[in-house]
Amino acid sequence: MFAGKTTTLLRRIQAESNNGRIVAVIKSSKDTRYGLDSIVTHDGMKLPCWALANLSLFRQKIGTDAMISLMSSASMKLNSLKTFMTSAVRLLIMMAKQRRFGSVLDIIPIANSVMKLMARCEVCGKQAQFTLRKTDERETELIGGADVYMPVCRQHYVSGQVVIETARSVLGSQKLAYT
Ligand SMILES: Nc1ncnc2c1ncn2[C@@H]1O[C@H](COP(=O)(O)OP(=O)(O)O)[C@@H](O)[C@H]1O
């Protein structure tokens, strides 16, 4: 998170539009962090988009004919939405628990190119490979921004986890003492 994925994607969309291409911008409707119908970076750059509950609704929304022309206008010999989507897609590859995020990595082998972006560690300013979840929620999917997550380097991911685990056990034992 905070690595510049949305910023990079917005620049790419702008460049494609400037070259006369039709660009359909979509995001998950679960992501309501900075607005419903726009894709927004953490520092406020934004573009209007369709917010869809799942990818299959894209075909429905745009219509199969329009989609075929969209594909051919991009000079792509494509026969599936999945392949089409690899042309520009921003993905969070890893969750806060340092494991792959769902099945997103499956798209990498069929992508034309892959760019791995990294944020700055909020503790020391070095490259941040990881995201630390600051809150106590444990579910894999938890929509949020700087209120919930912070980018950190390897060293501060490890020390941050220790601090979080210690705080959890101290708070847990205090809770027990008061019940
Ligand atoms: N720790 C950080 N490291 C890098 N960028 C940060 C950090 N905290 C806030 N930002 C801001 O976030 C912007 C990147 O946001 P965005 O493109 O939305 O990232 P992503 O889509 O990867 O989450 C940067 O340009 C910067 O202004």
Ligand SMILES: Cc1cn([C@H]2C[C@H](O)[C@@H](COP(=O)(O)O)O2)c(=O)[nH]c1=O
């Ligand atoms: C690490 C992590 C993140 N998420 C969520 C939090 C955000 O809503 C998105 C990432 O968006 P961004 O544009 O890259 O900032 O994913 C999550 O659900 N679980 C996690 O472990």
